[in-house]
Amino acid sequence: MSDAPGSGSNPLLDGLRIEPTPDPTTLVIFGASGDLTRRKLLPALYQLSRGQRLPARFSVIGVARSEMNDDEFRRQFHDSLKEFAGVEKADEVSGTLVRGLSYLFGEMDDPALYARLARTLQESHAPDGVLFYLAIPPTVYGKVVEQLGAAGLTRPSTPTGWRRVIVEKPFGTDLDSARALNAVLHQHLEESQIFRIDHYLGKETVQNLLVFRFANGMFEPVWNRRYIDHVQITAAETVGVERRAAYYEQAGALRDMVQNHLMQLLSLIAMEPPITFSAENVRDRKLDALLSIQPLLEDGAKTNVIRAQYSPGWVNGSEVPGYREEQGVSATSVTETYVALRAQLDSWRWAGVPFYIRTGKRLAKRTTEIAIQFRRPPLHIFKRVSPTPIASNLLVVNVQPDEGISVRFEAKLPGSRMQLAPVMMNFRYGSAFGSAVPEAYETLLLDAMLGDPTLFARHDFVEASWALITPVHEAWRTSGPAAIPMYEAGEWSPREADAMMAADGRRWRTL
Amino acid sequence: MSTQLPHQLLPGAKEVPFAEIEGTLSRLVQDGRRRSRAPARSLTATVVVVGEPARLVSAADALAQLGEAGGVRTILISQGDQPSPTALVTEHSIAIAGLAPRYIDNAVASLRLSSLPALVWWRGGSIEALDDVAGLADRLVLDTESPDETWARAQTFLEETAVTDLRWARLTRWRALLAHLFDLPRVREAVASFNRLSIDAADVPAARLFAGWLQTSLRWPSSNQISIRRVSADGKSPLERVQLEGDRLTITLHVPSTRTCLHASVGGEDGMARVVPLGDGALTALIGEELGIRTRDLAFERALGAARELSVS
Numbered sequence: 001m002s003d004a005p006g007s008g009s010n011p012l013l014d015g016l017r018i019e020p021t022p023d024p025t026t027l028v029i030f031g032a033s034g035d036l037t038r039r040k041l042l043p044a045l046y047q048l049s050r051g052q053r054l055p056a057r058f059s060v061i062g063v064a065r066s067e068m069n070d071d072e073f074r075r076q077f078h079d080s081l082k083e084f085a086g087v088e089k090a091d092e093v094s095g096t097l098v099r100g101l102s103y104l105f106g107e108m109d110d111p112a113l114y115a116r117l118a119r120t121l122q123e124s125h126a127p128d129g130v131l132f133y134l135a136i137p138p139t140v141y142g143k144v145v146e147q148l149g150a151a152g153l154t155r156p157s158t159p160t161g162w163r164r165v166i167v168e169k170p171f172g173t174d175l176d177s178a179r180a181l182n183a184v185l186h187q188h189l190e191e192s193q194i195f196r197i198d199h200y201l202g203k204e205t206v207q208n209l210l211v212f213r214f215a216n217g218m219f220e221p222v223w224n225r226r227y228i229d230h231v232q233i234t235a236a237e238t239v240g241v242e243r244r245a246a247y248y249e250q251a252g253a254l255r256d257m258v259q260n261h262l263m264q265l266l267s268l269i270a271m272e273p274p275i276t277f278s279a280e281n282v283r284d285r286k287l288d289a290l291l292s293i294q295p296l297l298e299d300g301a302k303t304n305v306i307r308a309q310y311s312p313g314w315v316n317g318s319e320v321p322g323y324r325e326e327q328g329v330s331a332t333s334v335t336e337t338y339v340a341l342r343a344q345l346d347s348w349r350w351a352g353v354p355f356y357i358r359t360g361k362r363l364a365k366r367t368t369e370i371a372i373q374f375r376r377p378p379l380h381i382f383k384r385v386s387p388t389p390i391a392s393n394l395l396v397v398n399v400q401p402d403e404g405i406s407v408r409f410e411a412k413l414p415g416s417r418m419q420l421a422p423v424m425m426n427f428r429y430g431s432a433f434g435s436a437v438p439e440a441y442e443t444l445l446l447d448a449m450l451g452d453p454t455l456f457a458r459h460d461f462v463e464a465s466w467a468l469i470t471p472v473h474e475a476w477r478t479s480g481p482a483a484i485p486m487y488e489a490g491e492w493s494p495r496e497a498d499a500m501m502a503a504d505g506r507r508w509r510t511l
Numbered sequence: 512m513s514t515q516l517p518h519q520l521l522p523g524a525k526e527v528p529f530a531e532i533e534g535t536l537s538r539l540v541q542d543g544r545r546r547s548r549a550p551a552r553s554l555t556a557t558v559v560v561v562g563e564p565a566r567l568v569s570a571a572d573a574l575a576q577l578g579e580a581g582g583v584r585t586i587l588i589s590q591g592d593q594p595s596p597t598a599l600v601t602e603h604s605i606a607i608a609g610l611a612p613r614y615i616d617n618a619v620a621s622l623r624l625s626s627l628p629a630l631v632w633w634r635g636g637s638i639e640a641l642d643d644v645a646g647l648a649d650r651l652v653l654d655t656e657s658p659d660e661t662w663a664r665a666q667t668f669l670e671e672t673a674v675t676d677l678r679w680a681r682l683t684r685w686r687a688l689l690a691h692l693f694d695l696p697r698v699r700e701a702v703a704s705f706n707r708l709s710i711d712a713a714d715v716p717a718a719r720l721f722a723g724w725l726q727t728s729l730r731w732p733s734s735n736q737i738s739i740r741r742v743s744a745d746g747k748s749p750l751e752r753v754q755l756e757g758d759r760l761t762i763t764l765h766v767p768s769t770r771t772c773l774h775a776s777v778g779g780e781d782g783m784a785r786v787v788p789l790g791d792g793a794l795t796a797l798i799g800e801e802l803g804i805r806t807r808d809l810a811f812e813r814a815l816g817a818a819r820e821l822s823v824s
């Protein structure tokens with residue numbers, strides 16, 4: 001009898017160096033004529049294909065309202081590669097991908113569109129693994145999922161098939177709307193089918209945070225209130241609102257950055273060790289951390305959360321207008337372009353250790369980092385010989401632009417005198433491993449195709465985060481237009497944010 | 512064997528006695544940092560290359576590029592009869608010419624970065640030294656033109672050292688493409704019926720490894736037919752054409768005339784065709800890939816065993 005492998009598993013995958021590839025997949029992009037598709041999704045698909053990370057059977061169906069035929073959509077694909085992936089001329093990889101591209105147009109609430117989509121999926125003998133990507137305005141997410149459900153498209157038609165939905169940010173605008181959206185999604189989909197994107201989680205350093213904390217024995221023992229004085233999380237941008245004024249006017253920095261990205265970073269720093277590296281364990285522990293944050297308004301919004309808006313100034317050597325002078329922004333806008341907040345975690349590990357978060361547009365420098373400041377040694381035994389106060393140890397996780405980790409410690413200055421000086425030890429992804437760091441959207445698209453939700457936000461996390469943020473918005477809404485402080489574009493922070501730190505006897509890090 | 516290292520091996524290097532290598536290295540690192548004012552780099556591994564001087568040049572070139580992008584210390588060694596020859600030293604590299612095989616392990620032991628993995632890239636030389644350096648290596652990458660002798664020796668220490676052949680890295684794209692096709696239902700249904708394999712290859716040992724891999728993965732009996740034909744090509748790919756046949760289906764993989772990609776077809780159907788880039792076959796990319804792997808590769812070890820048994824007419 002032959003002992004040849006049967007038709008069950010793929011006998012050639014064993015030991016293959018190429019990382020796992022998803023099962024045959026059809027990607028259906030709602031919003032295929034939009035900016036996100038052109039700027040991020042199509043280039044990510046191209047890069048995944050170059051790296052042989054896409055399955056042998058892979059096709060893309062673009063859906064939007066704009067009238068386009070398949071060829072026009074394919075041309076858009078090439079244009080997008082040219083503009084955003086530096087692919088000047090079509091090559092074999094883009095040539096193969098483009099053959100699997102097709103386009104459907106119609107109104108998102110029209111059942112006929114979904115009937116055509118179902119027919120296309122059936123007639124093209126497309127794989128029964130279907131990933132729907134909602135790259136559309138948030139107001140339409142619910143509509144599309146309802147229509148997908150009504151058309152029977154949220155259930156696979158074969159036992160080996162699967163259906164998943166990627167939902168873009170923002171997920172809701174407050175707690176009620178997030179709950180309502182979750183309710184619509186859960187009417188038609190299991191939670192395991194829903195992938196709420198937060199592209200910060202696709203960044204290499206953010207994933208490395210878990211490795212750094214839980215694959216090294218030396219950091220976890222000091223990762224608590226006994227050794228850590230406080231944590232500062234900064235996400236600073238030099239750009240203004242650019243073309244997103246309409247969205248930003250409604251959102252503001254608290255919704256745009258804090259509720260999602262920065263709460264994710266905070267939870268990764270604060271979480272307890274999961275018992276395994278499984279999506280549910282990791283997300284459970286992150287949720288615990290988030291739930292331990294005390295209400296931000298407990299001591300009065302004024303001291304725990306500071307908002308501000310940029311006025312005209314100079315950034316990177318160029319003169320820039322104030323927020324209220326930007327195109328599409330109201331001249332009396334009170335939308336915050338800067339937020340600084342102090343979060344206190346009510347947990348055994350973190351009691352008494354403040355987590356400070358600041359984010360803003362038109363700041364002096366573009367950088368996102370997490371700085372963990374350790375307590376000073378209990379006794380300064382070098383006081384007499386080296387009178388300058390010693391700097392606290394610092395561990396800095398650089399999220400962008402230069403992904404890596406740095407540690408600051410005190411060292412003796414060379415020479416016969418006992419003089420101390422702080423030194424920084426750096427690890428940089430770019431120079432240590434020499435290989436290119438994948439774009440966040442590549443990682444996340446691939447994970448969704450593989451069905452791994454670890455790097456996606458779960459419904460309860462999103463709601464818990466909104467539960468923290470929403471009361472702050474409410475308080476701002478009722479406090480009137482005069483209440484928003486200003487900072488000059490190109491500066492680091494408004495006075496009020498410095499005062500919040502000063503009240504705790506601390507300062508923002510200079511970056 | 513020549514004991515002179517070619518001049519272009521490490522441009523701008525300092526020539527120093529063996530005993531002064533370590534001191535010179537740290538001085539150069541400090542000077543370099545002072546000049547560039549760059550922060551200290553994180554170091555990740557030592558790469559030791561052993562081979563004829565001429566083959567060290569291309570390796571040095573590849574590693575120089577890798578060194579610029581990654582935190583690697585490079586040690587290049589050509590064999591000779593001296594116990595303690597002079598060395599060329601730059602900030603991240605050391606080249607030693609004409610070192611007697613029995614001292615190679617001592618040299619490596621004293622110059623490798625402590626506490627970090629060492630990869631030995633074996634590009635030829637006295638086989639006696641291979642056992643010794645394999646004992647110091649976390650990973651041994653074989654890369655000789657006629658591999659039979661090293662393959663035979665390597666098989667004796669697979670349990671102690673993670674071994675691979677650089678040809679195996681060159682075959683990654685070919686293996687991955689074929690593996691992807693095995694996800695297609697039509698192919699999956701035909702798996703048990705495949706019984707003939709023919710390969711046209713510029714690099715016959717690579718073809719033997721590929722055949723050995725298929726043979727062991729598909730658990731073929733020895734009666735199945737494997738033929739390998741040597742063809743001349745431009746060196747962009749180790750293989751030119753692979754045909755896997757059975758009574759129900761034929762799969763063909765080949766490098767088309769554009770020479771930049773790999774083309775696959777199943778049963779001649781256009782709808783089942785697939786094109787993937789040939790991948791970066793440059794030494795820098797290949798050795799960079801090897802540096803990212805730390806574990807034993809059982810698929811390679813099985814393929815190696817089968818490849819050694821294959822004779823090519």
Ligand SMILES: NC(=O)c1ccc[n+]([C@@H]2O[C@H](COP(=O)([O-])OP(=O)(O)OC[C@H]3O[C@@H](n4cnc5c(N)ncnc54)[C@H](OP(=O)(O)O)[C@@H]3O)[C@@H](O)[C@H]2O)c1
Nearest residue numbers: 031032033034035036064065066135136137138168169170
């Ligand atoms: N662009 C980015 O870099 C980025 C970053 C983070 C998150 N996002 C999120 O990704 C989603 C898409 O963003 P985008 O920048 O690509 O927006 P966009 O350029 O405005 O495109 C949105 C897409 O949805 C369609 N659309 C617009 N209004 C619609 C409506 N009322 N009903 C149905 N379809 C409509 C548009 O095409 P038609 O008019 O042809 O239908 C287009 O294909 C948004 O949720 C956004 O918040 C985008």
